Amino acid sequence: MDFLYNPEFGERLVTLMAAMVLVLQIAMVGQRGLAMNIRLFGAQSFLLGAIAAAIAWYNHAPHIYVAAGMTVLVKAILVPVLLEKLVKRIGIQHEIAPIVNVPLSIVISGGLTLVAYVVAESFYHPEAHAASLGHNTLAVAVSLFLIGFFMMINRRKALTQVVALLTLENGVFLAAICLTYGMPLIVELGVFFDVLVAVLVLGILVYRIRESFDSMDVSKLRRLRG
Amino acid sequence: MILLLLFLVPLAAAVISALARTRRVMEIANLAAFGIAFAAALAVAGQVAAGGPVSLWGGFLYADALSALVALLTASVAVVCSVYAVGFLREDERSGAFEDDKDAGLSQFRKYYTLTPVFVSAMLLVVLANNLGVMWVAIEATTLASVFLVTFYGKVTSLEAAWKYAIIGGVGLSMALFATVLAYYSAHNLPGSDTLAGLNWSVLAAQAGQLDKTTMRLAFILALLGYGTKAGLAPMHTWKPDAYSEAPVPSAALLSSAMLNCALYGLVRYYVLAGRCLGADFPGGLLLLFGMLSMGISVPFVLVQKNFRRLLAYHTIDHAGIMATALGIGGKLGAFALMLHMTYHTVAKSLLFLCAGNVCQQFKTDLFDKVKGGVIRIMPVTGTVFLMAMLAIVGMPPFPLFQSEFLILRAAFGSGHYLATALFVLFGTGIFAGALLHVGGLVLGSGGEQPAVPLHPWRDLSMLAMAAILVIIGFWLPVPLLDLIRGAARVVTGG
Numbered sequence A: 001m002d003f004l005y006n007p008e009f010g011e012r013l014v015t016l017m018a019a020m021v022l023v024l025q026i027a028m029v030g031q032r033g034l035a036m037n038i039r040l041f042g043a044q045s046f047l048l049g050a051i052a053a054a055i056a057w058y059n060h061a062p063h064i065y066v067a068a069g070m071t072v073l074v075k076a077i078l079v080p081v082l083l084e085k086l087v088k089r090i091g092i093q094h095e096i097a098p099i100v101n102v103p104l105s106i107v108i109s110g111g112l113t114l115v116a117y118v119v120a121e122s123f124y125h126p127e128a129h130a131a132s133l134g135h136n137t138l139a140v141a142v143s144l145f146l147i148g149f150f151m152m153i154n155r156r157k158a159l160t161q162v163v164a165l166l167t168l169e170n171g172v173f174l175a176a177i178c179l180t181y182g183m184p185l186i187v188e189l190g191v192f193f194d195v196l197v198a199v200l201v202l203g204i205l206v207y208r209i210r211e212s213f214d215s216m217d218v219s220k221l222r223r224l225r226g
Numbered sequence B: 001m002i003l004l005l006l007f008l009v010p011l012a013a014a015v016i017s018a019l020a021r022t023r024r025v026m027e028i029a030n031l032a033a034f035g036i037a038f039a040a041a042l043a044v045a046g047q048v049a050a051g052g053p054v055s056l057w058g059g060f061l062y063a064d065a066l067s068a069l070v071a072l073l074t075a076s077v078a079v080v081c082s083v084y085a086v087g088f089l090r091e092d093e094r095s096g097a098f099e100d101d102k103d104a105g106l107s108q109f110r111k112y113y114t115l116t117p118v119f120v121s122a123m124l125l126v127v128l129a130n131n132l133g134v135m136w137v138a139i140e141a142t143t144l145a146s147v148f149l150v151t152f153y154g155k156v157t158s159l160e161a162a163w164k165y166a167i168i169g170g171v172g173l174s175m176a177l178f179a180t181v182l183a184y185y186s187a188h189n190l191p192g193s194d195t196l197a198g199l200n201w202s203v204l205a206a207q208a209g210q211l212d213k214t215t216m217r218l219a220f221i222l223a224l225l226g227y228g229t230k231a232g233l234a235p236m237h238t239w240k241p242d243a244y245s246e247a248p249v250p251s252a253a254l255l256s257s258a259m260l261n262c263a264l265y266g267l268v269r270y271y272v273l274a275g276r277c278l279g280a281d282f283p284g285g286l287l288l289l290f291g292m293l294s295m296g297i298s299v300p301f302v303l304v305q306k307n308f309r310r311l312l313a314y315h316t317i318d319h320a321g322i323m324a325t326a327l328g329i330g331g332k333l334g335a336f337a338l339m340l341h342m343t344y345h346t347v348a349k350s351l352l353f354l355c356a357g358n359v360c361q362q363f364k365t366d367l368f369d370k371v372k373g374g375v376i377r378i379m380p381v382t383g384t385v386f387l388m389a390m391l392a393i394v395g396m397p398p399f400p401l402f403q404s405e406f407l408i409l410r411a412a413f414g415s416g417h418y419l420a421t422a423l424f425v426l427f428g429t430g431i432f433a434g435a436l437l438h439v440g441g442l443v444l445g446s447g448g449e450q451p452a453v454p455l456h457p458w459r460d461l462s463m464l465a466m467a468a469i470l471v472i473i474g475f476w477l478p479v480p481l482l483d484l485i486r487g488a489a490r491v492v493t494g495g
Helices: A007-030 A034-058 A063-090 A102-122 A135-154 A158-180 A185-213 B002-019 B023-051 B065-095 B106-128 B132-150 B156-186 B201-206 B213-231 B239-246 B249-278 B281-303 B308-329 B331-363 B380-393 B400-414 B418-444 B457-475 B479-493
Strands: B054-056 B061-063
Touching: A007 A034, A007 A102, A007 A135, A007 A158, A034 A063, A034 A158, A063 A158, A063 A185, A102 A135, A135 A158, A135 B156, A158 A185, A158 B156, A185 B132, A185 B156, B002 B023, B002 B054, B002 B061, B002 B065, B002 B106, B023 B054, B023 B065, B023 B106, B023 B479, B061 B065, B061 B106, B065 B106, B065 B249, B065 B331, B065 B457, B065 B479, B106 B132, B106 B249, B132 B156, B132 B201, B132 B213, B132 B249, B156 B213, B156 B239, B156 B249, B201 B249, B213 B249, B213 B281, B213 B308, B239 B249, B239 B308, B249 B281, B249 B308, B249 B331, B249 B479, B281 B308, B281 B418, B308 B331, B308 B400, B308 B418, B331 B380, B331 B400, B331 B457, B331 B479, B380 B400, B380 B418, B380 B457, B400 B418, B400 B457
Parallel strands: none
Antiparallel strands: B054 B061
């Protein structure tokens, strides 16, 4: 059972999980079903929680366990459940209807990952901060952020934009975990609270938009101009 | 303790309003809470003026002159708007403006009187939080609290506006959150950086010279994009006209003055960190770029505008640009001009929204075509004040905004930003022409055959009070307030 105490193994484990997070993100770009997207987001958040827990264990930083637990509770369980409920209540299992087609979207996501590696390289200084994690994790975090942006622009339906916004936030969380072992606890709690409230607020808005417009296609929201 | 009182009292009013069963209780709770908050903000300003920065809980809450100034501005707009709202919402109920909504009546009052204090309380927390992370949480909370104020009338267009507001704000703030993480990381090789205080602005500012430069550069860019979205700098401004024209007027007044200040406050905090870490040229140049772009973009929209609430919104984008420009020019004069402009703009812009609200309620429309002019004959007081406030905000002397805009120009010219100076004058002229043309027509134009309507005490007296403040500070800025403005400018320039 040495590997439980071997920091090198810990780093590999974290890198592996970060790679899986990135795979899930690209899967979200490729998937066309809304329900599947929400589940992929849940899985991604669960992995993020696992990454946080692994970092807490191998670096003896117990305060990260709280962030890990909150991630699993809020983003892997509560938010997906709320969103799925909303999907059921609206009563549609529609497709995502991206603006750019799926194969091209995946190629663009690949390109954004490359950009993220370049960006991450520029401000990662291993010599200055001995304990910081490999720049792979940081690059994944930046990729999540950039691909999340791309998903926001590329999607027409209101609810799918909410999922994209949440993956953006996942990217920031991963960056915080791997750069500084997370933010101070009170800030972290505040952020989780805001995320939860934001999902509720956006969910209510989506529901009401669906009721009044009979569609969630936000490209139809075009009455206010000039 | 007074710091705690400042943002907890409005929160208490929110709880009371959420539980209250009559409109009267909600009105009293709101009026009392904002009155107390205003007194507390005055007290904080007094303490800061007398003995420098005040802090509580080991620096968790922290107020220097900049915080005190913005808190005072927020609290004064909030107190005037709370008086105005009493008259405005009663009139809405009387004239049946709530009927679109299924659950009209009391629940509408409850929505307004609960969300507004939460919104104001979050804005006050923004300026009192020393920790950049807590500041972010509070700014995000201002968005979340105000989304349902934008959907207040439950119209289809309000939903559209609220959606844009929430989604664009959400994306912007996720960038600001990234900026917060990077600011925290930029101090990672300094001692004590991994504690809660490691993210305190006062701690970071004190050792800004040793922060990691590359990280700080990226942090500032993200903060500028993030908080710039919240301030409505172009090209992230598209939510603004929609949200301002759909929200009930007292909320729009708060959004366009107090919340703009809070977003700019966030920018100023990052500007100081970046300026001390990288030199003022890098953040200053970016701010100038966005400032000029915002001023430029708002000109055509002001010139061809058909709706007077949207006109005011584009005008706010212009002023966000002016303030970003002033910060970008920097230096002692630029910082002073920024604080002066922020003070005057807050008073004048909220006053304009209150006037627009009166016109809107009287004519049941916010389109220039449908009002057909002649407001001054039907509503003599509102018409006069509207025109006066418009003259003030486009920078006509002797009104105070002439003074602050002139100072910004002088600072720009003095520091060698000739192109910026020229563009500033050009865009300023465009706005001047557009705004005066439209509002002049609205107030003075032909039409207005109906008899004059009597004053609405709550609504019109609060508007007159704000107008009185505008005139008074234009001719005689009280010395303590001037000192506070100078102190706030010193926070920016250091020393």
